[in-house]
Amino acid sequence: MDYDQYFSVAVDALRRERRYRTFAEIERKADRFPRATWHSPGGPRDIVVWCSNDYLGMGCHPVVIEAMRESVSKRGAGAGGTRNISGNSHEIVQLERELADLHGKDAGLVFTSGYISNETGISTIVKLIPDCVVISDELNHNSMIEGVRRGGRQKAIFRHNDLAHLEELLQAAGDRPKLLVFESVYSMDGDIAPIAAICDLAERYGAMTYLDEVHAVGMYGPRGGGVAERDGVMHRVDVIEGTLGKAFGVVGGYLTGKRVVMDAVRSYAPGFIFTTALPPAVAAAATASIRHLKNSQAERDGQRAQVAKVKAALAAAGLPQMETPTHIIPLMVGDAKACKAASDVLLAEHGIYIQPINYPTVPRGTERLRITATPHHDDKLIAQLAEALNDVWSRLDLPRVNTTVAERPLRAMAGAAPIPLPIAGG
Numbered sequence: 001m002d003y004d005q006y007f008s009v010a011v012d013a014l015r016r017e018r019r020y021r022t023f024a025e026i027e028r029k030a031d032r033f034p035r036a037t038w039h040s041p042g043g044p045r046d047i048v049v050w051c052s053n054d055y056l057g058m059g060c061h062p063v064v065i066e067a068m069r070e071s072v073s074k075r076g077a078g079a080g081g082t083r084n085i086s087g088n089s090h091e092i093v094q095l096e097r098e099l100a101d102l103h104g105k106d107a108g109l110v111f112t113s114g115y116i117s118n119e120t121g122i123s124t125i126v127k128l129i130p131d132c133v134v135i136s137d138e139l140n141h142n143s144m145i146e147g148v149r150r151g152g153r154q155k156a157i158f159r160h161n162d163l164a165h166l167e168e169l170l171q172a173a174g175d176r177p178k179l180l181v182f183e184s185v186y187s188m189d190g191d192i193a194p195i196a197a198i199c200d201l202a203e204r205y206g207a208m209t210y211l212d213e214v215h216a217v218g219m220y221g222p223r224g225g226g227v228a229e230r231d232g233v234m235h236r237v238d239v240i241e242g243t244l245g246k247a248f249g250v251v252g253g254y255l256t257g258k259r260v261v262m263d264a265v266r267s268y269a270p271g272f273i274f275t276t277a278l279p280p281a282v283a284a285a286a287t288a289s290i291r292h293l294k295n296s297q298a299e300r301d302g303q304r305a306q307v308a309k310v311k312a313a314l315a316a317a318g319l320p321q322m323e324t325p326t327h328i329i330p331l332m333v334g335d336a337k338a339c340k341a342a343s344d345v346l347l348a349e350h351g352i353y354i355q356p357i358n359y360p361t362v363p364r365g366t367e368r369l370r371i372t373a374t375p376h377h378d379d380k381l382i383a384q385l386a387e388a389l390n391d392v393w394s395r396l397d398l399p400r401v402n403t404t405v406a407e408r409p410l411r412a413m414a415g416a417a418p419i420p421l422p423i424a425g426g
């Protein structure tokens, strides 16, 4: 039996569809962030990274590095097993307290990644609620979709941020228990959910709420608690999920909520129970980062200022950025091949790294470059970025029209159309 053929056929299909992913080999420089070395086919080259989700540069912050270094020297490198076997490290207990405090909840629960926290968290929560209907935003992240799928309950998908459609689905679910699953900042479009209005509906129709703040924690709200904190509605959301791997600069994911909910997830979630815990040093570094960002506005202010400058520079150059109210700056290309070519030319000729975003991460026809500016991208780097992008757009003859949220061809072009029925089985 030639097993290899199955895999080569699968990979060839991706190549034909121009969806085959290549990853640049990048060496970050802790003391020169966002600069890095690209191990190019022709040898090492200095580059500037413009697409990192280390949104505030906390992965290179001295306070975070020192916390990790100190913990590693005292506790060693690994966790020694699952929490079931090795117990709770002191560092994880402190981290969970810090997270509960960040979101104003009774308790926090840490997982090995944001992906796992969604997948195992959502599926466990819905399995524990008999006859639950899951009501989910159509643009939710794959980790949430997988969590809903594994939960095995009936689901209903509402059009992205569409309150009227959401209300229809809540009404259609009647008296059954309902879990409403959504994000605050949607990472590919950079738009924000109307959290307060969603909570109004959830309260009116008796739904439990689950909010992913992965692309918001650290950056929004006076203490970095996310958009729900900024909007004064954290207390109205039942479960807040987040990552330690983006603005907090480390790795890991978490849930926060009522003690009884966290205790149940801790007790039933396979993705929590059957995997080695985060190492103490990772937990210590994450705690240091969260504590720092609770008290320091400098990173948030710096990011906001630099993001505004990038948006202004792209606008001045006539480049087709999607207007967003957030730190995420998508630059629309609209074609997979052109998007990859733009990214390649930027890297090879301008030393600027921006990964192309293609299907299935975004719908076909909406391929884009997704730019993230941190407080460490100074004005000179921003000027270089705008000049480089302008050059690439001219050379590749890419479209220069701006698109707004309302004009985006997202759903029309989506590979998977939204489910039209109020309640879809599955």
Ligand code: PLP
Binding pocket: 113, 114, 115, 116, 118, 141, 143, 183, 187, 212, 214, 215, 243, 244, 245, 252, 253
């Ligand atoms: N939730 C959302 C909305 C995401 O975009 C991502 C990852 O990009 C995750 C969850 C997963 O988080 P992590 O990278 O910590 O696994």
